[in-house]
Amino acid sequence: MPDPKQTKASPNMADTDIAIVRIAPETSFKNKAYEALKEAILKMDIYATPEPVMLDERALSERLGVSRTPIREAIAMLEQDGFVKTVPRRGIIVVRRTKSEIVDMIRAWAALESMAARLITTTARKKDISALRDFFKDFSDDRLPQDHVEEYSKANIAFHQALISLSESPVLVDLTNDLLLHVRGYRQLTIGRKDRTATSLPEHLGIIEALEARDTELAEKRARDHTLGLAAYVEAHGQELFT
Amino acid sequence: MPDPKQTKASPNMADTDIAIVRIAPETSFKNKAYEALKEAILKMDIYATPEPVMLDERALSERLGVSRTPIREAIAMLEQDGFVKTVPRRGIIVVRRTKSEIVDMIRAWAALESMAARLITTTARKKDISALRDFFKDFSDDRLPQDHVEEYSKANIAFHQALISLSESPVLVDLTNDLLLHVRGYRQLTIGRKDRTATSLPEHLGIIEALEARDTELAEKRARDHTLGLAAYVEAHGQELFT
DNA sequence: ATTACGTTTTTGGCATACCAAATGCCACGA
DNA sequence: TCGTGGCATTTGGTATGCCAAAAACGTAAT
Structure with missing residues (x-):
């Protein structure tokens, strides 16, 4: 559904569609953090040790080089996925399934x-x-x-x-x-x-x-x-x- | 699995287990916002109007009386659920299913x-x-x-x-x-x-x-x-x- | 030595401020 | 009249700082 206003090309607009590919959306830190953490969690063997695996917001934000905010949003998403569970004032636990x-x-x-x-x-x-x-x-x-x-x-x-x-x-x-x-x-x-x-x-x-x-x-x-x-x-x- | 240190009750600790139920976890604003927004989205008829339904972080934070931070975390969760989709610099749109x-x-x-x-x-x-x-x-x-x-x-x-x-x-x-x-x-x-x-x-x-x-x-x-x-x-x- | 108690540190929750991109409005000019 | 340019505004993204609860630590009293 082309915009009617553009049916008549403006003077300095090339008639031929040049290769404009819709610029890179540059995924946000939030999503980068989500992917990174997800991969890290899947890669580690959480069943290797008896004690629960914990994550630390501040440590993660340092290691990923971003502030805590996007980290926390990523954690919230992972929690929806059921990969982690955050307990207030306690920590973020990587969920182990029975x-x-x-x-x-x-x-x-x-x-x-x-x-x-x-x-x-x-x-x-x-x-x-x-x-x-x-x-x-x-x-x-x-x-x-x-x-x-x-x-x-x-x-x-x-x-x-x-x-x-x-x-x-x-x-x-x-x-x-x-x-x-x-x-x-x-x-x-x-x-x-x-x-x-x-x-x-x-x-x-x-x-x-x-x-x-x-x-x-x-x-x-x-x-x-x-x-x-x-x-x-x-x-x-x-x-x-x-x- | 009771903590060994507590097998011998301290002097001022009642012997009988009184009805302590693990204190109210006082769900966080993040979760409250998540529930509130989810319910609101489900309640509205998003197919009634032809134009997409948009959400505004700041408006929501005002109406719910909390800052944007917990709102954003709630939005991130809803996005995982597939209820909304946030487009950078554009807005948060309530997803319409075909x-x-x-x-x-x-x-x-x-x-x-x-x-x-x-x-x-x-x-x-x-x-x-x-x-x-x-x-x-x-x-x-x-x-x-x-x-x-x-x-x-x-x-x-x-x-x-x-x-x-x-x-x-x-x-x-x-x-x-x-x-x-x-x-x-x-x-x-x-x-x-x-x-x-x-x-x-x-x-x-x-x-x-x-x-x-x-x-x-x-x-x-x-x-x-x-x-x-x-x-x-x-x-x-x-x-x-x-x- | 052990326990009780107070202090410090850690940790997630939340508020706030600033940034940059996208949009929209509006004035100016051909 | 139309379109061009730019400024103001809107909007999500990110960084910081502070708070309170809980755990960790340490010290003193028994």
């Missing part, structure tokens, strides 16, 4: 992903669905996933995120990404350890096949059961992962 | 609710499931829902929230509540208008029956299809709801 919370999140993830699968069967292009196999092209009977857990784990995450994206549902994408961030906090649990890795790949392929076949119910069921399987696994074998 | 965004949210809701239904069949008590019928006890063949749309709509929401709660999954509860808040922004769409109201009640009862029968698959399917039905309805009849 096993049951993680299991709970994985279940929600399963719900969202199964809906994504459902939608994909009715809207996605065959080509895009088949492309999902590429995430596992580096694995085969000669190169088993369970022998390269770390690498497979990465492919695993990428696959799931690509899958959800195919639903073309921004809400599903955002919600699952948020959940993933929390779940991945447990880096010991590399989304299905060695023993689960073996069954994971076939299940993924099964999901892809159901999607290609446009079998809505089956795709939904397989996607759901696959992720619920992870939830059950964590619930059963979670003890040693948490302590 | 029809497809609302449909998308309802689909995600359907996903979460069907998972809740699934969980309920394996964990909830019969008594609690049956209690879900109470939400509709004021409606019958003599008092049809479609003749009391407003009242039925309230019961409808309450039913869905109670249903999700039965899953005893905090994540599902929180996520759906967030979605509901956004969806309810469209107050014209009172969660299924008159024409949908007629089919709504039987579907609800069908869900309850499946839950009572502990039929996991059926309960999941009915819960999902019911809410997906709403999504389809909005998608089809959404034109007039959105101008």
Whole structure:
């Protein structure tokens, strides 16, 4: 919807649209701090030590070279995300999730992903669905996933995120990404350890096949059961992962 | 885990635990502002006018009687929730959802609710499931829902929230509540208008029956299809709801 | 040595002041 | 009349400073 006033270009305005790209929005310190802190929190292993991890506003403002104000706003945002909890006159605590919370999140993830699968069967292009196999092209009977857990784990995450994206549902994408961030906090649990890795790949392929076949119910069921399987696994074998 | 130092009470400390309830945390201005603004945003009909609704930090700080600092922190939180979007040097705008965004949210809701239904069949008590019928006890063949749309709509929401709660999954509860808040922004769409109201009640009862029968698959399917039905309805009849 | 009590320090909450960019108004001139 | 330029205003962004509560520390009395 062009502005009517501009239909007639002013004299000194070039007729051809020169490459003006809408100047860099220069994200604010608040957002920079938010991203920086979020990344730092996700990078650290908050379950490594028994005592809670604390953050200090002033220390952060010094290390990031900005005043406390944008830091506090960033903290407020992180608190909304559920990554930290600030206790007045006490400190800012990086939230540690319990096993049951993680299991709970994985279940929600399963719900969202199964809906994504459902939608994909009715809207996605065959080509895009088949492309999902590429995430596992580096694995085969000669190169088993369970022998390269770390690498497979990465492919695993990428696959799931690509899958959800195919639903073309921004809400599903955002919600699952948020959940993933929390779940991945447990880096010991590399989304299905060695023993689960073996069954994971076939299940993924099964999901892809159901999607290609446009079998809505089956795709939904397989996607759901696959992720619920992870939830059950964590619930059963979670003890040693948490302590 | 009582503090060891306090196992032996000091002289002037009463032996009997009197009703000390952990003193009022006196919620901060930041949180008060957050709640106040959130409620205000939800209460207003942002789709009534064509021009975007703007908020002004200074005006808000005056009306709420606090400085801009806690207001800004509250705004930052609301932005995380997706209720507002602040544009530098421009203003704070209350986000308006498009029809497809609302449909998308309802689909995600359907996903979460069907998972809740699934969980309920394996964990909830019969008594609690049956209690879900109470939400509709004021409606019958003599008092049809479609003749009391407003009242039925309230019961409808309450039913869905109670249903999700039965899953005893905090994540599902929180996520759906967030979605509901956004969806309810469209107050014209009172969660299924008159024409949908007629089919709504039987579907609800069908869900309850499946839950009572502990039929996991059926309960999941009915819960999902019911809410997906709403999504389809909005998608089809959404034109007039959105101008 | 241990406990009670008072002082210092730490920490988040809040208010205030200033800045810079974007806008709008208005006068001036072609 | 139209558009050009610039100044005043508006608005979010950021930096600072102070406050009060709570914890940490230290000292003195038993």
